[in-house]
Amino acid sequence: MSYRVDTVAIAGLGLIGGSLAAALRASGFARRVIGWGHREQSLQRGIELGVIDEYTLDLDAALSQSDILVLCTPTLVASQLLREILRRPLGDTIITDAASVKGDLYRAALETCNGQFPPRLVLGHPIAGSEQSGVEAARADLYRNHRVILTPVAGNDAGAVAQVRDMWAATGAEVVDMEVERHDAVLAATSHLPHVLAYALVDALAQSDASEAIFRFAAGGFRDFTRIASSDPVMWRDIALANREALLASIDMFSEHLGSLRKAVEDSDADTLEATFRRAKSARDGFAALLAERGLSRGDKD
Amino acid sequence: MSYRVDTVAIAGLGLIGGSLAAALRASGFARRVIGWGHREQSLQRGIELGVIDEYTLDLDAALSQSDILVLCTPTLVASQLLREILRRPLGDTIITDAASVKGDLYRAALETCNGQFPPRLVLGHPIAGSEQSGVEAARADLYRNHRVILTPVAGNDAGAVAQVRDMWAATGAEVVDMEVERHDAVLAATSHLPHVLAYALVDALAQSDASEAIFRFAAGGFRDFTRIASSDPVMWRDIALANREALLASIDMFSEHLGSLRKAVEDSDADTLEATFRRAKSARDGFAALLAERGLSRGDKD
Secondary structure (H helix, E strand, O other), rough: OOEEEEEEEEEEEOHHHHHHHHHHHHHEEEEEEEOOOOHHHHHHHHHHHHOOOEEOOOOHHHHHOOEEEEEEEHHHHHHHHHHHHHHOOOOEEEEEEEEEEEOHHHHHHHHHHOOOOOOOOOOOEEEEEOOOOOHHHOOOOOOOOOEEEEOOOOOOOOHHHHHHHHHHHHOOEEEEOOHHHHHHHHHHHHHHHHHHHHHHHHHHHOOOOHHHHHHHHOOOHHHHHHHHHHOOEEEEHHHHHHHHHHHHHHHHHHHHHHHHHHHHHHHHOOHHHHHHHHHHHHHHHHHHHHHHHOOOOOOOOO | OOOOEEEEEOOOOHHHHHHHHHHHHOOEEEEEEEEEOOHHHHHHHOOOOOOOOOEOOHHHHHHHHHHHEEEEOOOHHHHHHHHHHHHHOOOOEEEEEEOOHHHHHHHHHHHOOOOOOOOOOOOOEEEEOOOOHHHHOOOOOOOOEEEEEEOOOOOOOOHHHHHHHHHHOOOOOOEEEHHHHHHHHHHHHHHHHHHHHHHHHHHHHHOOOOOOHHHHHHOOHHHOOOHHHHHHHHHHHHHHHHHHHHHHHHHHHHHHHHHHHHHHHHOOOHHHHHHHHHHHHHHHHHHHHHHHHHHHHHHHHO
């Protein structure tokens, strides 16, 4: 069998890292997938589950043995870890990641490397996930038919970018390029803002005098609307901190629109209400049709 | 077979009215269910589908023949129709409704009846629905395990309230009482506000410069969060107009909480962000467990 690379190292073996490892083994992209992390139990479980071939607790060993090292830790950990890694001699190892925010890693790289972007660092973000977490939930087909956004920059080595693109393509994902700033703005709008809105609504209602009646009489529409408020609080705290600027801009954009709708309600302005609801329904129906075309099922998460 | 009442008239034969009619026939609550409306085609279809026994286009005939007349039209139509009905001699006929807002009907009744609430008018609201609409979508089990809120007032005839309670119980629903104002506040919080937020978000994103990329890269979390923005714009325009005061209060309550979260993002206040997200997740997980206990499935809507 001919492999595209010899060794891929996965730093952080949860759902995202474990699923990437499993996909790379299943596809034959790498001869060997090794796990690195602090929690030996997860790494040991990764071997039992057949997700990785080997593991190490030694970051230098992981770096020196791998053609590609993928940071699959939570967002803020990825930023710290990237700084540590970029202070070491990297040789030809390509560094990439799967974090939800790209701007903070981009800035961390520039700061650590005196303003010179490391040519073999390729930032990326798979738009996939599930309700579950941890290596137990890893599955080789998690990325199939999902999108992976890469944010290559002018200083990047073209060969390294191509290698990372091939890696994600091997998982069955569709790989697209985007600018760092645009990635963070788009993700703020489609994912980070909705999470903040859902958290804000549920927390506001939970603190209301009528909270018991509110949750007692809420139904299916409310359940779907607030489902993302059941997401991991630490993960979303970190994303909110990491994508601060774009998230603030999204919140302000939303608040302005909500203010307009509020005014229409206050003025009993039936025309504006209906026109706004119609435009929104049309956009949302179009979006749902797009998702259905791509065959994405209900359990998919970003 | 012994029926609880002889004749129930359903004014407005869509999903809500059609399902109530079908449930009342199936349960043997009424000997006869007649439909009234302007659209003869829907009424004719109701007979073909076995949802109603007969229909009439004459409101006076519907009133004089029925023990209970149920307004199942859209919210604002129900208000107009109620005014028309209350100007007629009603005899012993009980009038009730299934509209999403109660305060506007309450005020309409007081205005039409010179400040004296009609004893045999019992306002109510079944918390049920589905993605579909129209009499074709009617099903006898729509209300099973769902809640119906009645908002009896001091001036109500106790026998009339009991009769309406029995009617809904016959559909398999759990019937609870609530004050008019509280009903509208609770529904504003759990249903009307989330719809306004979802419409505002989708419309804001659709108008953004990046809208193409936004909808292209949105995933499952966004789909669920925005599902209610695919709801009927005219129905929701009417609800927003009918429940103006409570909706405005809900929007303001939400905006204040969103403002606090925005400040935490701006201040990079990790503790506040995490504490808020944790509280929300805990409340939302508790709510999901409650819904699961009641055995409500994903397609349910409010």
